[in-house]
Amino acid sequence: MYVIVVGGGKVGYYLTKELLAAGHELVLLEKDGRRARQIADEVGSIVLNRDGCEGKHLEEAGAKRAAIVAAVTGDDEDNLVVCQMAKHHFDVPRTIARVNNPRNEELFRHLGVDEIISPTRMALAAIEQDIPVHELLHLAQLEGGELELIEAQIGEDSPAIGRRPMDIDLPEGCTLFVLIRDDSAQQIRPDTVFQVGDKVLAISRTECETDLHRQLIGDTRAGTYAG
Amino acid sequence: MRTIIVGCGRVGAHLAGRLVREGDEVTVMDLRTEAFDRLDDDFPGQAVRGDGTDEDALRRAGAEGADRFFALTEGDNRNILAAQLASERFSIATVVAKINDPVRAEAYAALGLATICRTAMMTESLAAFLGVAADKAAMKVQTPTGRHDHGGELAASITED
Numbered sequence: 001m002y003v004i005v006v007g008g009g010k011v012g013y014y015l016t017k018e019l020l021a022a023g024h025e026l027v028l029l030e031k032d033g034r035r036a037r038q039i040a041d042e043v044g045s046i047v048l049n050r051d052g053c054e055g056k057h058l059e060e061a062g063a064k065r066a067a068i069v070a071a072v073t074g075d076d077e078d079n080l081v082v083c084q085m086a087k088h089h090f091d092v093p094r095t096i097a098r099v100n101n102p103r104n105e106e107l108f109r110h111l112g113v114d115e116i117i118s119p120t121r122m123a124l125a126a127i128e129q130d131i132p133v134h135e136l137l138h139l140a141q142l143e144g145g146e147l148e149l150i151e152a153q154i155g156e157d158s159p160a161i162g163r164r165p166m167d168i169d170l171p172e173g174c175t176l177f178v179l180i181r182d183d184s185a186q187q188i189r190p191d192t193v194f195q196v197g198d199k200v201l202a203i204s205r206t207e208c209e210t211d212l213h214r215q216l217i218g219d220t221r222a223g224t225y226a227g
Numbered sequence: 228m229r230t231i232i233v234g235c236g237r238v239g240a241h242l243a244g245r246l247v248r249e250g251d252e253v254t255v256m257d258l259r260t261e262a263f264d265r266l267d268d269d270f271p272g273q274a275v276r277g278d279g280t281d282e283d284a285l286r287r288a289g290a291e292g293a294d295r296f297f298a299l300t301e302g303d304n305r306n307i308l309a310a311q312l313a314s315e316r317f318s319i320a321t322v323v324a325k326i327n328d329p330v331r332a333e334a335y336a337a338l339g340l341a342t343i344c345r346t347a348m349m350t351e352s353l354a355a356f357l358g359v360a361a362d363k364a365a366m367k368v369q370t371p372t373g374r375h376d377h378g379g380e381l382a383a384s385i386t387e388d
């Protein structure tokens with residue numbers, strides 16, 4: 001498969017090496033002469049010191065027979081133009097653009113870019129995954145730190161949904177005492193049934209937290225988030 | 228008429244001055260505030276520092292509801308992105324992008340963008356001056372020669388923030 005990579009920065013460089021190792025036929029276009037020579041010294045004559053945004057250079061690089069054009073420079077506008085020229089001027093079947101501004105993703109797809117690589121979006125997703133949505137919130141320490149006042153929000157994954165306090169296998173030394181529902185606080189009674197969105201105030205021994213977390217929030221994420 | 232000009236170079240500044248005299252409400256954008264020195268001292272329009280290829284920056288500059296949009300920075304690709312944001316994102320009726328690479332200019336005219344190409348204009352002007360057969364049409368703004376079907380309206384699918 002013939003691939004044209006535009007942009008010899010870090011992404012383009014490693015992409016080129018990986019594609020070569022996988023046995024693909026390819027050409028890398030890099031407009032900076034020094035950078036192009038530097039990469040050529042390592043991977044050979046497949047590096048062209050050309051600006052891939054110029055139609056003429058894309059054509060010289062064989063855009064008409066390329067199966068894929070991957071535009072991975074650091075500039076969104078350059079990547080867009082490379083892909084649009086490839087797609088609409090040279091009928092390249094598949095175009096890939098690196099996009100830094102997440103707001104550009106939808107527009108680029110709309111304008112004919114087949115595949116979007118978004119480092120910003122990927123980092124964002126990874127970070128969001130690590131920030132717990134529903135976690136135990138430490139409100140106060142009691143008795144010199146042995147006990148803690150904790151708030152737990154009953155999320156959709158909570159095993160406590162539809163259950164009463166007696167159905168919940170609470171760890172020893174842990175009490176649920178107040179429920180906040182619809183912005184009002186009520187005492188937790190034996191006939192209270194937990195619902196999604198409930199906030200439960202509990203007093204727990206520090207070492208019971210993991211257990212409490214499992215019962216009220218679910219198994220998905222252990223640990224606490226000191227909010 | 229409300230006009231947005233991205234890129235306050237010689238052409239951008241000059242056009243801005245011309246349009247305000249015609250009674251246009253003009254906003255000029257540039258990444259560098261020094262660029263605004265090119266505007267007339269008594270320029271009554273707005274000068275907004277910002278990236279004309281950034282949707283949020285364009286919105287801040289008032290692209291929403293503008294009637295005319297000119298992408299006149301030094302970079303062909305920046306102009307191409309800015310112009311496509313203007314037409315696809317903000318549905319501005321009259322959009323012109325300066326594209327100095329004749330190949331790209333022609334390709335984007337075929338994709339539905341009105342383009343102006345300094346290379347072609349100057350070459351043809353000089354050819355005409357020398358009495359060599361010149362392509363008169365290339366001296367003007369190239370109106371779109373085609374329209375790329377993107378498959379649906381983009382602007383309609385965007386939720387305002």
